[in-house]
Amino acid sequence: MQQFDVIVLGAGAAGLMCAAQAGQRGLRVAVLEKAEKPGKKILISGGGRCNFTNINAGPGNYLSDNPHFAKSALARYTAQDFVDLVNRHGIAWHEKTLGQLFCDGSAEQIVQMLLDECPDDHVQIICDADVSAVEAVDGSYGVMANGASYRAPNLVIATGGPSIPKMGATGFAYDLARQFRLKVVEPRPALVPLTLGGDDVLFRELSGVSAPVRATAGAGSRKTSFDEAALFTHKGLSGPAILQVSSYWKSNEAISIAFLKQAGPEWLVELKRERPKSALRTILREDLPDRLADALADRLGIDRELGNVSDKELRSAGEKMANWEFLPNGTEGFAKAEVTIGGIATSELSSKTMEARKSPGLYAIGEAVDVTGWLGGYNFQWAWSSGYAAAQAF
Known part of the structure; x- marks a missing residue:
């Protein structure tokens, strides 16, 4: 039996941060x-350049059954703290858009930085570790992996969620949680493309077309909008705006897209006065890709000069353009989801230390917990912050 102070299950972003x-x-x-190696999900993130944090990261950028849970960890280890760490390691980076920070070089630099932060004489990383049993024994935790036995008074669940199973992701964290009588909020795919059926299938002919939009999803207090690009695919809708609202979407709910978010309800009526001989598709092509403009004009059924269209019909078309509803019939699932919504219930954990209330010495961090960030570096920041929080408590 090998004795340690801490056993961390998972060498992803949160696990490596905690270990370091x-x-x-x-x-x-x-x-x-x-x-077979640490940080595999880090390596594929951000197109291989790792969107390692977002300078705007705050509690309002996260979804959880308890919207206040992330406040403590995010306040004690901020995006600037991680930027300072990146700078100390001489890693060049740039802000892409909306506060998203990427490596100029490769995501491998972030993984190597985290490994370099782990003191060789104190941190042992064992890859290809097939954990076969976890148990609580006499105030400590025992783990069996590949026939070897490990024991420590502190055990950290940092195995993530089931998103991107081809990277080896599973629901192992939830199995462990249930073993120790911790509640699990039902996990579902997040930051994931949406699929379309019914009449919306007609939009699949636009596969590959992208446009800046305002996408809105969620009912009541969940209603949230994002101004980013949407992408039509052969299965439905994707792109940053759609991935963002997918976290707020629930089955049988519609999402809405404003294709020209700057246009008011009277914009087509006003254009009719200014340009009565212009056709709707001609006007739409000025701001939207041609294929999208033509498809919208066809579906609105206005294929004549604006001067020959009634004000009522133009107002109706303008309102439709500002709130075009789609009814997704599902998502592309965990296979295409960047992260998971749900996970180990925050009600079971201390927001300051990430320790399980029912099982002293047991911690859960990162994506394993019911805290899910927006697209754009927020989930990495939660990994850094929650991993740091746990490490201060051992």
Whole structure:
């Protein structure tokens, strides 16, 4: 049996951050990773350049059954703290858009930085670790992996959620949580493309067309809008705006898209006065891709000069353009989801330390927890912040 101060299950973003911080505090840490190398999901993120944080990261950018849960960890380890770490390692980066920070080079730099942060004499990373059993024994935790036995007073669940199963993602974190009588908020795919059926299938002919839009999803207090690009696909809708609202969408709810979000309800009526001989598709082509403009004009049924269209019909068309509803029949599932909504219930954990209230010494961090960020570096920031929070508590 190998004795440690901390056992971390998972060498992803949260697990590596936690291990590094704990190791720097002089604790002996074993990190058990079932993949052949650490940080695999980091390596594919941001198109291989890793959108490692967002300078705007705050509690309002996260979804959870408890919207206040993330406040403590995010306040104690901020986006600027991680930027300072990146700078200390001499990694060049740039802001792409909306506060999103990317490596100039490769995501491999972030993984190497995290590994370099782990003191060799205190942190041992074991890859290809097939965990076969986890148990609580006499105030400590025992883990069996590949026939070897590990024991520590502190055990950290950092195995993520089931999104992107081809990367080895599973629901192992939830199995462990249930083993220790922790509630799990039902997980579902998030930051995921939406699929269309019914009459909306006609829009599949626009596959590959992208346009800036305002997308809105969610009912009541969940109603949220994002101004980014939407992409039509052969299955439905994708692109940053759609991935964002997918986290707020629930089955049998419509989403709406404003194709010309700057246009008011009277804009077509006003254009009729200014340009009575212009056709709707001609006007739409000035701001939208030709194929999209033609498809919208066809579906609105206005294929004549504006001067020959009634004001009532133009107002109706303008309102439709500002609130074009789609009824998704599903998502592309965990296979295409960037992250998972749901997970280990925050009601079971301390927001300050990430420790399970029912099981002293048991912690859950990162995507395993019911805290899900927006697209754009927010989920990495939660990994850094929650991993840091746990490491300060051992």
